[in-house]
Amino acid sequence: MSDAVPSGISRRAWVMILTGALIVTLSMGVRQAFGLFLRPIGLDLEIDRQTFGLVIAAQNLIFGLAMPFVGALADKMGAGRIAVVGALVYLAGLAVAATAAGSMGLMIGFGVLTGVAMAGVTFVVVLGAVGRAVQPHERTVAFGIVTAGGSLGQFLVVPAAQGLLDAYDWRATLFILAALVALIIPLALGIAGKPVVADKGEGLPLKAALAEAARDRSYWLLNAGFFVCGFHIAFVGTHLPAYIRDQGLSAGVGAASLALIGLFNIAGSWLWGVWGSKGSKKSLLALLYGLRGVAMVIFLLVPLSPISVLIFASTFGFLWLGTVPLTNGLVAQIYGVRHLSALGGIVFLSHQIGAFFGAWSAGWAFDVTGSYLVIWLVSIGLALMAAVANLPIREAPLVRPEPVPAE
Template sequence: MDDAKFPRVAIPILVGAAIMLGLSMGLRQSLGLFVQPASRDLAIGVSDFTLAIAIQNLIWGVLQPFAGILAVRLGFRAVMVGGAVLYALGMLTLSLAGGAATVMLGAGILVGAGMACTAGGIAMATASRAVSAARRSGVLGMVSAAGSLGALVAAPLGQMLMEQFGWRVAVFGFFLLALTILPAAWMAGRVDRIALPQASAGENSARAATRLALRHPGFLVMACAYFVCGLQLVFLTTHLPSYLNLCGMDPMLGAQALALIGAFNVAGSLFFGWAGGRWPKGVLLGGIYFCRSIILGWYFLLPPTPESTLVFAALMGLLWLGVGPLVSGMVAEMFGLRWQAMIQGFAFFSHQLGSFLGAYGGGVIFDAMGSYDLAWKLGVAMGLTAGVVQILVAWPRHPLGRPPERQRALPA
């Protein structure tokens, strides 16, 4: 894109993408608040509710590449608006749930399908197309940062409504917020008017792009490490409120922690978006996984206090969605823009397999053992391993970490 046209053309698209990303991520990240009260009210197990969230993550991951293909075929606007409708219907269904089946339909299937069309991969691909390559990493960081504000609003609002009126009214409040995704998706859909660079308009097919991605060693390592990222984050968003409740903490503390993660995520996303334009993105990505695992181990080794929980949330927030601009930037550098959403969707499928294990596996371990000890220890060990491997592979002097201009890639 011509930088002289940047404000007039790109800003409405970026604002719409940020609002869409913020609401879809913020509402979904706050569903952990309802695990205990909804399970008791519906007479279902904790693992039944967390299975729905696990299925949500799995469906999101499975459908993400197909959403990317549809965005190329039908346009981003059609995909994002359709996803916004599914997302809102999912929240409405959850608020009316009568048992495990309707929890699965609402929180699992419908929200998962909506996320595939409105959240990370699609939103970041939209932002990537709206700006020049020189601006891309910083702008992706800004969109990710603005998108982080959703949890800052959703978690405290959900907890407040639940304390005053019950969990069903709180989820219905989430449904009303989800309706706001519709106009945001429509505005972000203006990106369909922006023509790709001529080199991107070639005859490269989805099959050719897929074949190239699945043969790229650097991409495969990044996708495998992304599995652990999903496991850690969704374990926290699903089980942290329940863990704090078991430890006798104030129920509002869980909501405050999730909100604080969202607040500090703004600074983290901005920093890693800026840093990704200056240093190897893969090394930064591995550093996030390694540091995040150290912080997880520190927190769960000690008895939680309100102070330690809020410090933990702030530190995790700094390392939360900073992965977004790094992964999106790496995919754009490796393979170009035309099939970015689809290829990023393949990596994200790995992330969501980890998310499934983090949500459901954490619930199964808790139901079987009455504690989260084994779950967090596994998450820490896997995170340390993923971080070290990602850093070694992405190190500039390593053959798999060579600069993007020397990599075989699709046209930009």
């Protein structure tokens, strides 16, 4: 019997892709629900939006700072072990947040512990394992499937979390969400094993690979674009439900908007991955960022209503994480896969620095001005910047000089 499915991807690779997608479904699904807790936690603990935004911003920053190191460990030790440790830390973070009596407890739980945990149970670790298990022409599609898992989690978990918040208090809801996160531990078996590179090239040692990428302009342009992606996602994911409530719409519309973002990103992540396997990834990234800016302009110009919110959420959802398979596909295409988790982790660090500013600055701007308008305008400008930044990227693999033979 053949050991490959009709698409050409081996059965072992499919196991890694599907279990990896489920891990991302759970980890990102729970995380994307955090925006629903802004109002109930703020009212109960008397925390303003700037403080809550700072907690989520710190989580994003710590998430990003940990990723290059966690990614390097996954490249060396295997993704399964790292995912188990990440899940355990995630459980601890949710438990600490659920028992918090003030902003400090929330910072330790939601900020520090959850931030560290996310590095081990999301894209960098999972995509690194998947990228080595498939052939080069299959990577962008495989990355798109895994990325879609994060959106499936958002579509399923966010409405469930809102239902739990309606039925129970926010503390009980966090404990229930922690039980979902515990499912990552058995799923980690699917991505376990010693890292194996599908294309047998040895590549450079890690230190040399990092120095090589640091000298390449394309690597910095990828970082610049992904910074903007993080800013957009953290701002919208953290503050959109509150923005909607501020305009007099119900909490249900806010939850539905996050769920629709997740639903449409299932198709978006997969399709952007498919298109990236057939065409120019940098051009697709420029188009995606440009369309984000257009979507935000239209959202601000039309009268706000449940329909306009849901249309915006659907549109933005299609553009939500399509950047991930395209960006990681470019990292693998240009620099190879031996250190994909480490090099991809640095690019994700840029994403999370953007996320820090997206989550925190939106809360700060609201507390100072009473409005999110300034941040919407900044987000539109950043979308244009990211579109332009991706166009000069060189998509061809780096050509390394042949070693000079000793005489």
